[in-house]
Amino acid sequence: MKNYKDLIVWKKAHAFVLTAYKTSKSFPKEEQYNLTSQLRRAATSIPTNLAEGCGKFTQRDFASYLQNALGSSMEVEYLTFLSFELGYLEIDNFKRMDSGINEVKAMLISLLTKVRKEDTVKKK
Template identity: 55%
Template sequence: MQNYKDLRVWVKSHELTLKIYSVTKNFPKEEIYSVTSQIRRASSSIPANIAEGCGKNTKNDFGKYLNIALGSANETEYFLLLAKDLGYLPIEDYLILEKNINEVKAMLILLIQKVRA
């Protein structure tokens, strides 16, 4: 359908994933297979599903993958909150990442609406 790298929402979600990988390097080592892994997988699922959806042949298929990406964005938002509440993520980092994930979610919602129209 289109090159996913041309979508602003893909760029923003990829940048968010890179930031999350960076901040989670400081999480406790005992969390490597738990919170660290889950937040990384959830965040990387956002741009991955956008990319996969761009490779599909129909708008309906693209829309399905955008919905999956939105679900992963919500999951990422929760894991950011959990990491903050567990004391793994400093409040300053949390506030920046929370703003970023909410921007990604808003962009996804707008793109989903556009694809469905």
Template identity: 55%
Template sequence: MQDYKELNVWKKSHQFVIEIYKNIISFPKEETFNLVNQLKRASGSIPANIAEGCGRYTQKDFASFLQNALGSAHEVEYLLLLSKDLKFISSDQYELLNEQICEIKAMIMLLLKK
């Protein structure tokens, strides 16, 4: 297929994971195995699924991994809203991260339409 590191959606989602890790540092310690773990797993799943899909030989397989990445992006979108509502992140942090995850979702959807 293609080198995942060349895809803009992979680059953007990889940087997004880094931003998530920076933002969850301030979460309460009791959330380490709950919300923190879910955000790490779901956000990391986005670029990981894109990378794995790029290693497949058919467009159908690639699309399946993109769908998994999109599902993880939707999960992250909700977890960010929950984090804001629980006041673990500020409204400004939420707006910035939500804008990024919405851009990533749109990019994945465009790839799925190809």
């Protein structure tokens, strides 16, 4: 069991959620229950899965939550692109968000690889 607040990737993901909420405030009202909600839920899912996974006792269980967080990061990447394509995000905001989510994705992949490797080593 780990403290999720000690994970740098959790801190980055949490910061991204705050950015997603702030940025999506300007989305059209008709998107409130569609794109805005979906983007916010997917973004929130990343640090939430990290927090929940840290409460598990095995590396395999933790890896499962990391995989879920990675899936949500892919969803967020697409939703920010869609928001940009629809004209809801200015280019600067899109670039900032795209860079942020890609950093989180890279960190998740790195951590997932490490956790899976540790799990494999423990089994030998």
